[in-house]
Amino acid sequence: MKKAIVIGATSGIGRALVKVLVENGFMVGATGRRKHLLDTLQAEHPGKVFISAFDVTDATTVIPNLSALVKELGGLDLLVLSSGTGHINPTLDLALEQAAIDTNVFPFAQIAGWSFNFFQQQQGGHLVGISSIAGVRGNRHAPAYNATKAFQISYLEGLRQKAVNGRWPVFITDIRPGFMDTAMAQGDKVFWVAPVEKAARQIYRAIEKKKSVAYITRRWRIIALLMRLMPRALYERL
Numbered sequence: 001m002k003k004a005i006v007i008g009a010t011s012g013i014g015r016a017l018v019k020v021l022v023e024n025g026f027m028v029g030a031t032g033r034r035k036h037l038l039d040t041l042q043a044e045h046p047g048k049v050f051i052s053a054f055d056v057t058d059a060t061t062v063i064p065n066l067s068a069l070v071k072e073l074g075g076l077d078l079l080v081l082s083s084g085t086g087h088i089n090p091t092l093d094l095a096l097e098q099a100a101i102d103t104n105v106f107p108f109a110q111i112a113g114w115s116f117n118f119f120q121q122q123q124g125g126h127l128v129g130i131s132s133i134a135g136v137r138g139n140r141h142a143p144a145y146n147a148t149k150a151f152q153i154s155y156l157e158g159l160r161q162k163a164v165n166g167r168w169p170v171f172i173t174d175i176r177p178g179f180m181d182t183a184m185a186q187g188d189k190v191f192w193v194a195p196v197e198k199a200a201r202q203i204y205r206a207i208e209k210k211k212s213v214a215y216i217t218r219r220w221r222i223i224a225l226l227m228r229l230m231p232r233a234l235y236e237r238l
Helices: 012-023 035-044 059-073 094-104 106-122 143-166 196-208 220-229
Strands: 003-007 027-032 049-053 078-081 125-130 170-177 213-216
Touching: 003 012, 003 059, 012 027, 012 035, 012 078, 012 196, 027 035, 027 059, 035 049, 049 059, 059 106, 078 106, 094 106, 094 143, 106 125, 106 143, 106 170, 125 143, 125 196, 143 170, 170 196, 170 220, 196 213, 213 220
Parallel strands: 003 027, 003 078, 027 049, 078 125, 125 170, 170 213
Antiparallel strands: none
């Protein structure tokens, strides 16, 4: 039985993906800050889900907790890094900007780097990072959030290049969701909002195919292309 860990499994995409992985024969380690939500997730999948409650922003405890969870699972084939936060922040409230940076940048690098080294040493494995279409360009409504997602996209690309140049059998998948039906989909003018269950199924298919980059849902690839091609002078007026 394959073994997976989902970082940020208490709600949203992470929790939905745990269910999809279990349905497809995985034993899953689920992590998050809110233990009571992890307890209910474990109760829904007895004998298939193992839990570890910790905060990814506590750098001193992340790696020991991950190592213990790998030992409990009896190995690791796939790690999905789904934890993150962000806020609409038109006033540039520094506390909100810092929350995005503290959660989405250093913890991402710490866990992704640890995962890559683990898979390199065991000569095989798959790291999946849930970034966002927000990382394609900056945005006046949430400057820090978009910037942190750009960091994640670039970091995953760097790890992918590292794996290819080192000829290591380590696969890196960058999942870039658009708007999902989660607490982070804030505002009244969001469009193409997808249910997390649909997103989780598409993410799993991308994992199966070992895609380098996947937009979720697939129609967001069109938006990403338009965003990249839009002239700077025009984009800045949006």
